[in-house]
Amino acid sequence: MKKNVTMKDIADQIGVSSVTVSKALNDKDGVSDKLKDKIKRLADEMGYRYNTMAKSMKNGMSYNIGIIIPERFSGGISQSVYFRAYQRITTALEDYGYYGIMNILSNEDEEALNLPKIYQEKKVDGFIFLGQLTSEYIKVVKEIDMPIVFLDFYDEHDEIDSVITDNFYGAYDITNYLIAQGHQEIGYVGNLYSTSSIQDRFLGYYKSLLEHQIKLNDEFIINDRDEKGKFIEFNLPEKLPTAFVCNCDQVAHELVNKLNDIGYRVPEDFSVVGFDNDIYATITNPQLTTVDVDVDEMVKQAVRLIVRKIQGKNKRYGRTSVKGNIIKRNSVKKLG
């Protein structure tokens, strides 16, 4: 291990002051080009590496962003999506000179309303929370005196900036698509009281029905999970609709299986659409027509937002929603 090289070392070697070295290395004005060159060359030669911590000390910025993912999203199906999102976040942050420190928020810490240790230790300048938090925890998060962005969920009181997929218009679009295929009796599969995104998707579906003057039939709203998000057996109504808008691909997958079990075929007997375009969309037979969530764009927005908030005295930007796209596959039949 070679010894630590500092700006002072370089300065001494050349016979200038460390101020000049600092200016040269940071490409600031006030150093002649010739000297600047000389300093840079020597820095390279001596194996100088910039000490970010000293700068941090000076201006009170850590140049780190905490990326907090609640434990329950760190496994199962959300895992791959969230990992990809996390990767993109770190990569995008780097372009702004920031680094992402990931933290899994354990169920216990969330329950006990404990803020992440990286907050207590001033390791970060801001936070991106990735994945729905309990409303109790959101309240605590609001007390944090740092820029915060919610990604893939939002605060119902809208006090914290968020970037989400456009649940409402995604569901609206895909319901419109079903109607365009001739369907008039369309069910919605999802618990309306579970999460805000499931609710918003429902409302998008409902808007489409309203616009087409199709009456909402309560019987066609099929519950898929309890309030805690745990999946339950479907309780299908006597009379079935001809198409189902499912709140996510996984549930659409389950529904197709269920329909198969009781002797029906998709899309011949029933059309089924999902949401998310995750792995369940392609492992289902037939593959699902669904709404693709534009994770990359969401990440881009979230990163831009947090950086802007850090640099610009934490202004409010509200909710940013990113539009998804319908991916047409084989789970929808054209009627009539």
Place this chain on the structure above:
Amino acid sequence: MKKNVTMKDIADQIGVSSVTVSKALNDKDGVSDKLKDKIKRLADEMGYRYNTMAKSMKNGMSYNIGIIIPERFSGGISQSVYFRAYQRITTALEDYGYYGIMNILSNEDEEALNLPKIYQEKKVDGFIFLGQLTSEYIKVVKEIDMPIVFLDFYDEHDEIDSVITDNFYGAYDITNYLIAQGHQEIGYVGNLYSTSSIQDRFLGYYKSLLEHQIKLNDEFIINDRDEKGKFIEFNLPEKLPTAFVCNCDQVAHELVNKLNDIGYRVPEDFSVVGFDNDIYATITNPQLTTVDVDVDEMVKQAVRLIVRKIQGKNKRYGRTSVKGNIIKRNSVKKLG
């Protein structure tokens, strides 16, 4: 945003020096219990948060560890395993007071032999590299004057400490198991020149054959990928063995499909075993008997290692291999 509270603020408020506050807050000797209590209470009240950066500045430690994952492992099948590993790493690091900063090493940067920016900027005190690097890049990594641990691969020249799954004995064990089930003609599926882990698994398989005095039949070594790791069509020999040891579950999955395609059934006609116990082991029909890799234990070892190296002047520890376990499922038939 409330103003930044420092130790000095607390000290002034009470009428002591910041040295005393520092001692109190760090539970060091030299402060009366009564005063210590008072200081702690006031710190809480004033919303004091410890400034890690100042400490870092003092002792030159960042308390961050860089976790570097080559881009090609950040997607596909390795993704979920590596994400899980990364999560465990960050969690385990926290117990030691360290944080993990993940960095995807892009193919271009690896090709161009660029070291991660977090190294250049002294953001980290050490590195864990997760996933096989090119040998050219390994050479560059060796120049880094910081503790480094390789996780899930190793340097063939053994100059860098590593934690790997016990490829050799895993393959040895599972081949023994096949032999115990009455198999004598056993093939190995994998490119012997591709990665060290595939090679080691082959050697474990070979050791088992040797011990049972079964001659290695070159015809039974079936290539599954080119030197760059890209999968290729199997080229099955005329005469087939009764069982196959595959270098990973994914390839075992492909092999089962291939055998089905040409009219054979597993395990009735041929027994097939995999390695890794990843998702391919369970989506294959029949589910695969395979070797489970103990990722959690590997992570634990890697984290302990890197922390020890940082704290203890970067000693050499060599290669740590963590034993996996055979998971018996339905892809093996007992002969005779």
Place this chain on the structure above:
DNA sequence: CTGAAAGCGCTTACAG
């Protein structure tokens, strides 16, 4: 038990 002094490596604002 308590604290004044020095220093970690940089940058900012100012003077020359």
Place this chain on the structure above:
DNA sequence: CTGAAAGCGCTTACAG
């Protein structure tokens, strides 16, 4: 164009 001084928030060694 160049640099002396002060300061970011803490800790370490030393003195009392």
